[in-house]
Amino acid sequence: MVSNRLLALAAGVVATIGLSMTAHAQQATITGAGASFPNPLYQKWGEAAKEGAGIQLNYQSVGSGAGQAQIRNRTVDFGASDAPMTAEQLQEHNLLQFPATMGSLVAIVNIPGVEDHKMRLTGELLSEIYLGKITKWNDPKLVEMNPGLNLPNLAIAPVYRADGSGTTYVWVSYLSAVSGEFKQRVGVGTSVRWPAGTGARGNEGVAGTVRNVRGAIGYVEHAYAAQNKLVTTQLRNKAGNFITAEPEAFQAAAANADWSAPNFAASLIDTQGEKSWPIVSPTFILLPKNPQDATRAQNVMKFFDWAFRNGDQMAVQLDYIPLPETVEDAIRAAWTAEVKADGKALWPAQ
Amino acid sequence: MQQAATFSAQTAPPPPHELRRGKSSGALGDAIFAAACRSAGVLVLLLLGAIILELFLGGLQAFRTFGPAFVTSTEWDPVQEVFGAGVSIYGTLVTAVLALVMAVPLAFGIAFYLTELAPPWLRRPVGTAVELLAAVPSIIYGMWGFFLIVPFMSTTVQPFVIDTLGTLPVLENLFAGPPFGTGIFTAALILAIMILPFIAATMRDVFETVPPVFKESAYGLGCTQWEVVRSVVLPYTRVSVVGGIMLGLGRALGETMAVTFVIGNANRISASLFGPGNTIASVVALEFGEAELGSLKLSALLGLGFILFVISFIVLAASRFLLRQRLKA
Numbered sequence: 097m098v099s100n101r102l103l104a105l106a107a108g109v110v111a112t113i114g115l116s117m118t119a120h121a122q123q124a125t126i127t128g129a130g131a132s133f134p135n136p137l138y139q140k141w142g143e144a145a146k147e148g149a150g151i152q153l154n155y156q157s158v159g160s161g162a163g164q165a166q167i168r169n170r171t172v173d174f175g176a177s178d179a180p181m182t183a184e185q186l187q188e189h190n191l192l193q194f195p196a197t198m199g200s201l202v203a204i205v206n207i208p209g210v211e212d213h214k215m216r217l218t219g220e221l222l223s224e225i226y227l228g229k230i231t232k233w234n235d236p237k238l239v240e241m242n243p244g245l246n247l248p249n250l251a252i253a254p255v256y257r258a259d260g261s262g263t264t265y266v267w268v269s270y271l272s273a274v275s276g277e278f279k280q281r282v283g284v285g286t287s288v289r290w291p292a293g294t295g296a297r298g299n300e301g302v303a304g305t306v307r308n309v310r311g312a313i314g315y316v317e318h319a320y321a322a323q324n325k326l327v328t329t330q331l332r333n334k335a336g337n338f339i340t341a342e343p344e345a346f347q348a349a350a351a352n353a354d355w356s357a358p359n360f361a362a363s364l365i366d367t368q369g370e371k372s373w374p375i376v377s378p379t380f381i382l383l384p385k386n387p388q389d390a391t392r393a394q395n396v397m398k399f400f401d402w403a404f405r406n407g408d409q410m411a412v413q414l415d416y417i418p419l420p421e422t423v424e425d426a427i428r429a430a431w432t433a434e435v436k437a438d439g440k441a442l443w444p445a446q
Numbered sequence: 447m448q449q450a451a452t453f454s455a456q457t458a459p460p461p462p463h464e465l466r467r468g469k470s471s472g473a474l475g476d477a478i479f480a481a482a483c484r485s486a487g488v489l490v491l492l493l494l495g496a497i498i499l500e501l502f503l504g505g506l507q508a509f510r511t512f513g514p515a516f517v518t519s520t521e522w523d524p525v526q527e528v529f530g531a532g533v534s535i536y537g538t539l540v541t542a543v544l545a546l547v548m549a550v551p552l553a554f555g556i557a558f559y560l561t562e563l564a565p566p567w568l569r570r571p572v573g574t575a576v577e578l579l580a581a582v583p584s585i586i587y588g589m590w591g592f593f594l595i596v597p598f599m600s601t602t603v604q605p606f607v608i609d610t611l612g613t614l615p616v617l618e619n620l621f622a623g624p625p626f627g628t629g630i631f632t633a634a635l636i637l638a639i640m641i642l643p644f645i646a647a648t649m650r651d652v653f654e655t656v657p658p659v660f661k662e663s664a665y666g667l668g669c670t671q672w673e674v675v676r677s678v679v680l681p682y683t684r685v686s687v688v689g690g691i692m693l694g695l696g697r698a699l700g701e702t703m704a705v706t707f708v709i710g711n712a713n714r715i716s717a718s719l720f721g722p723g724n725t726i727a728s729v730v731a732l733e734f735g736e737a738e739l740g741s742l743k744l745s746a747l748l749g750l751g752f753i754l755f756v757i758s759f760i761v762l763a764a765s766r767f768l769l770r771q772r773l774k775a
Contacts, residue, residue, distance in 0.1 A: 159735035168739070253626055258711030258728075260524075260736025283525035286736040294626045294722040295711030297732065301592070308597045309626050310605075 130163020178262020
């Protein structure tokens, strides 16, 4: 008797699971893992694409390094990374790399009496601050740059990301691009050997430390600074103009980038252009060129195609920078040319 | 009469197999029970061995590349792929020892107050509060430290110290620099609060095991409270007290999240206690996410884990050794 009841119960459970599985089967699922910086946008796109494209995205924000490792082992359908992979690495692991969106970094400061967008800084000064060579806010070089500000005799406290992060990669790329000494002494990586300052964990840690400490300076993604009303600085771009951190300046940088670089590894660091913000960075998607499961790879491309067509507004709302349309077309062409199963292109030419 | 019965039972115990024969569970059930218990015991050894071996093998690449310098070198440069554990070993030991220095006297005070001085109606609530403190997750301590202690240190304590002592010629260098609020000292402070309940609870429990007759005799001889503690309570409970302190030290050495929030995470050894540093556990937690599979960095991180294991082992072994000598004396 008991066993009969148990059987009935088990059958019921199996039937329920079966039903819910068929309900899910109508929606194609794709999995991705990697960079945490674009995670809010991917989640938002994923939410919207359930209805819009019939694709359910399961994205794990585990960090760029882990994302690269996972797509190499093919445990996910696509990987995501803030730092581009080198051409050799892409070749070795048979991966196609393309950008999905862009973001920008800003410097945030905590100086008594200095308001948002008022302080003027250059890349050279930033690198000297982070090298520990400029240690006071009333240093003659800073005063000369900011005649309108009353800079106090206060120690500068540089704050950096203590955890390995794509944000740090972009920040040190910029400092290395503008300062030979920084490039030689520190270099470029997701975590580096900082000669000065203190480390904090995550964007929220850097922002919190800068807020707590008189005289602190730090770097966060613009989206984070905008949402939390942090005091950002102006930066001097390559053309010699001081630029305020605003969406127009980021778009100007995107428009001036050289997107013809191999594997879309365009550098948006310190680009030309009168109005370009100097620290803008694309974030990349890594897709196998020889997918094990052709349908899932097709769905990944379908997802990003949908996001390129319908996701710009969401990107802007979250303070990301949408890709120029020409770049999106080039990405679709690359899909057609490179991603194949049994010698057949998985993305039809348009 | 009862005593006599026990005595006779002890002199002539029935052979063990006869006892078993009478039970319904039978020899087979007992054998299964014994085997299950034995394998549970062996499992602990196997697990421990497997973890040590895994960490060592994982770190082997780093040990081979850098040799013994891996332990002493203070260089940690992920770009050049040069890794040394010196700074994090230093930070781990200094924060843990500082935390003990702060926590042990406090824990002793709590324990003695609870067992000897507090009115009986207060003992249970305070004792329960101490035990509840031990149950607070470490991430809570980390956030509390980051949002309350660190601002307090950076806006009140450190500016005061820098303004008063920082102008003196010699101390200037010791307290120079911006008041971050984070650093070795803050980390040790948070650690001290975290390990306090462990040590205090252990001490209270063992103080309660002292037979009242000993203490009453001492008081009867005219001893002060301090003399009773020093000459009766502490000698009687020495082993367990040191055991409790070691328990705290073990937690302080391996604590990750709370320390990561407040230590400043810089790979430097600074003369000032307010200076930032890092610990083995915090470095591993922070760098693990971006360490690529099969990279030298990952190997160095696993090697750090192995070193932490060895340090904990040495601490335990040293405490055992010290206790043995004291017990003989």
